[in-house]
Amino acid sequence: MSPILELTNVTQRFGGLTAVDDVTLSVMPGEVVGLIGPNGAGKTTLVNVITGVYRGTGTIVFDGQRIEALKPYQISRLGVARTYQVVQPFPEMTALENVMAPATFAHAGVSLTTAREKAAEALDFVGLGAEKDKRASSLTLAGRKRLELAKSLAMEPKVLLLDEVNAGLNPAEIDVAVDLIRRIAARGVTIIIIEHLMKVVMNLCTRIVVLHHGAKIAEGAPDTVTSDPAVIEAYLGNRYAKRAAERAAAAAGGAHG
Numbered sequence: 001m002s003p004i005l006e007l008t009n010v011t012q013r014f015g016g017l018t019a020v021d022d023v024t025l026s027v028m029p030g031e032v033v034g035l036i037g038p039n040g041a042g043k044t045t046l047v048n049v050i051t052g053v054y055r056g057t058g059t060i061v062f063d064g065q066r067i068e069a070l071k072p073y074q075i076s077r078l079g080v081a082r083t084y085q086v087v088q089p090f091p092e093m094t095a096l097e098n099v100m101a102p103a104t105f106a107h108a109g110v111s112l113t114t115a116r117e118k119a120a121e122a123l124d125f126v127g128l129g130a131e132k133d134k135r136a137s138s139l140t141l142a143g144r145k146r147l148e149l150a151k152s153l154a155m156e157p158k159v160l161l162l163d164e165v166n167a168g169l170n171p172a173e174i175d176v177a178v179d180l181i182r183r184i185a186a187r188g189v190t191i192i193i194i195e196h197l198m199k200v201v202m203n204l205c206t207r208i209v210v211l212h213h214g215a216k217i218a219e220g221a222p223d224t225v226t227s228d229p230a231v232i233e234a235y236l237g238n239r240y241a242k243r244a245a246e247r248a249a250a251a252a253g254g255a256h257g
């Protein structure tokens with residue numbers, strides 16, 4: 001199997017700042033990759049480079065095709081969708097209308113009827129079916145986050161880039177969101193998820209990639225990466241390491257006794 005997304009030596013500079021520093025990364029179809037790292041590590045910038053918002057250096061291959069020189073709309077039509085860290089629905093439009101826009105845009109020549117059907121289906125899938133005729137501005141934050149997911153799903157992507165879709169949600173809402181992301185993955189969509197909540201990362205991800213000062217400092221299985229001293233030093237901190245060690249010891253003790 002060949003990678004669905006392959007970044008080679010990708011760098012993005014803003015003046016003197018190297019926001020993404022020589023990142024090489026390969027994602028296989030069906031993976032759920034967690035992209036973690038401290039504030040300012042370059043996570044959102046990397047998503048912006050992949051989706052064509054910024055044009056850095058290096059090469060990006062999606063589904064066998066070079067995309068690093070393409071425009072954002074071309075990249076999204078090929079099958080790369082993303083959500084935004086700061087959700088920005090059209091507030092006066094209904095939830096359905098908000099989702100119809102990307103449904104129309106992603107499929108050249110699609111009829112309004114088909115776009116409406118695709119939008120309604122995406123809203124049902126994220127659990128907003130009953131609220132499809134409400135104005136986006138009247139939805140709760142959790143609702144607006146789900147609307148954001150529905151917008152990206154309506155584009156029927158092969159790869160979905162999620163930028164902090166759980167930020168600001170309460171624990172019950174997070175459980176619902178995690179279940180939803182798992183159902184999206186089960187549909188065969190490859191997911192890269194930027195997430196600060198380690199519980200979510202550990203629950204969902206098949207692999208973790210860690211960025212620090214723009215550079216990839218670790219990648220691999222969740223357990224391996226989260227016990228890596230460089231990752232603890234740069235991001236997770238000693239409290240996380242101590243709790244993880246306690247959990248591991250408890251699990252080992254349970255296995256023996």
Ligand SMILES: Nc1ncnc2c1ncn2[C@@H]1O[C@H](COP(=O)(O)OP(=O)(O)OP(=O)(O)O)[C@@H](O)[C@H]1O
Nearest residue numbers: 014017019037038039040041042043044045046085
């Ligand atoms: N358009 C821009 N112009 C100049 N600097 C930028 C721009 N976008 C991002 N940066 C800088 O690049 C660095 C990486 O920012 P980025 O938003 O990618 O970090 P992040 O890992 O997503 O952080 P967070 O966890 O806070 O969302 C930061 O120093 C940021 O200030």
Ligand SMILES: [Mg+2]
Nearest residue numbers: 043044045085
């Ligand atoms: Mg960010």
